[in-house]
Amino acid sequence: MNQPAAPAWEPWRIGLFFAGYFAGVGALAPFFPLYLEFRGLTAAQIGIVMAVAQAMRIFGPTAWGWLADHTTERVRILRFTSVAAAICFVPVLFPGGFGYVLLTMFAVHFFMTAQIPIAEAMTATRLRGEPRAAALYGRLRAWGSASFVLVVLTTGVLLDRAGLGLQPWLVLVLLAGTAAAARLVRDAPHSPHGSAAVSVRALFGEPRVRWFFVSVLLMIFAHGALYTYFSLHLAALGYSNSAIGVFWVLGVVVEIAFFLVQGRVFARFDPFSLLAASFALAALRFALIAEFAHVIALLVIAQALHAATFAVHHSASILTIHRWFHGSATARGQALYVSIGYGVGGTAGSLLAAWLWSEFGASAAFLSSSAAALAGWLAVRRAHEHEARRAGQAA
Secondary structure, rough: OOOOOOOOOHHHHHHHHHHHHHHEEEOOOOHHHHHHHHHHHOOHHHHHHHHHHHHHHHHHHHHHHHHHHHHHHHHHHHHHHHHHHHHHHHHHHOOOHHHHHHHHHHHHHHHOOHHHHHHHHHHHHHHHOOOHHHHHHHHHHHHHHHHHHHHHHHHHHHHHHHHHHHHHHHHHEEEEEEEEHOOOOOOOOOOOOOOOOOOOOHOOOHHEEEHHHHHHHHHHOOOOHHHHHHHHHHHHHOOOHHHHHHHHHHHHHHHHHHHHHHHHHHHHOHOOOHHHHHHHHHHHHHHHHHHHHOOOHHHHOOOOOHHHHHHHHHHHHHHHHHHHOOOHHHHHHHHHHHHHHHHHHHHHHHHHHEEEEHOOOOHHHHHHHHHHHHHHHHHHOOOOOHHHHHHHHHH
């Protein structure tokens, strides 16, 4: 029987989905802690609510990734979960205390955890074997970064003028926009048995893979304080909502710049060398935020380092996973990246930051991030050593 012809590759479709998803994140991540404070939650409660986003990534992406790989219905899952996430966010618009908000965000993030791993798996399928994969992937992810910038800047201004009560309404509108973008996504025909089997368990038996995922966990752990408390830290230092939005955007602007030129960077440097550099710069970035966020010039430098701590690290990690996890393991490879990094690492980082923030203050929370980044540098060095040893044995 003839296989169905693959639809023409139209990158704008998946790029538009990335734009929609990260627009929602742009309204949610920087400003939801401020809204929760406005709603009356304590700093510790805010830390727990924000940690839910990470906690749901421990199990959610793996479950959705398994379902996507075994049913091959990636588009249907993407559309269903994007609609479900928007519907589940509606209760935030109504009164309720800490437990009410916590349960609501459990449901929202359970469905959101499916979306990026599946979108990344679709992208991996399309780009496999493409010589310019790094450059094309960077341009697609730039769609998401650009929409994040636009939404964060706009949201900061709107909240300064209209008040924080507007924030959840903006998030709901953007989640609905993500669902609309999902309707346009197309996938390439694929079969879970259409290529050589890839054993996820066997891959985890390799030291290079284990050390790599340890490093991923530590990098996202290091970002726990940033994603949970960066806005509150700047607000406590006297920055306005608009200024906070600008500093979030600064990091994403340099991220976009890297995504647009990363093809040349990856052609010159191997992914593990770039990963090691990203960890060293992350240690510096979080130390600057911990001790010098009140100095605008140093805060600008710290946020400019987002190009290394997120963009370089993310692209190098995704391209490594593209190389190791393929065929019947494509979606699960992306899901494991999210589950181990953003799930386990992000949850632990957020919860530790919440405790340190409450007991010792902002500086301690961000210095723990710097220490985690240094530990991640050691882990990625070990992964690189095992990768080089394996390549030497193969040669």
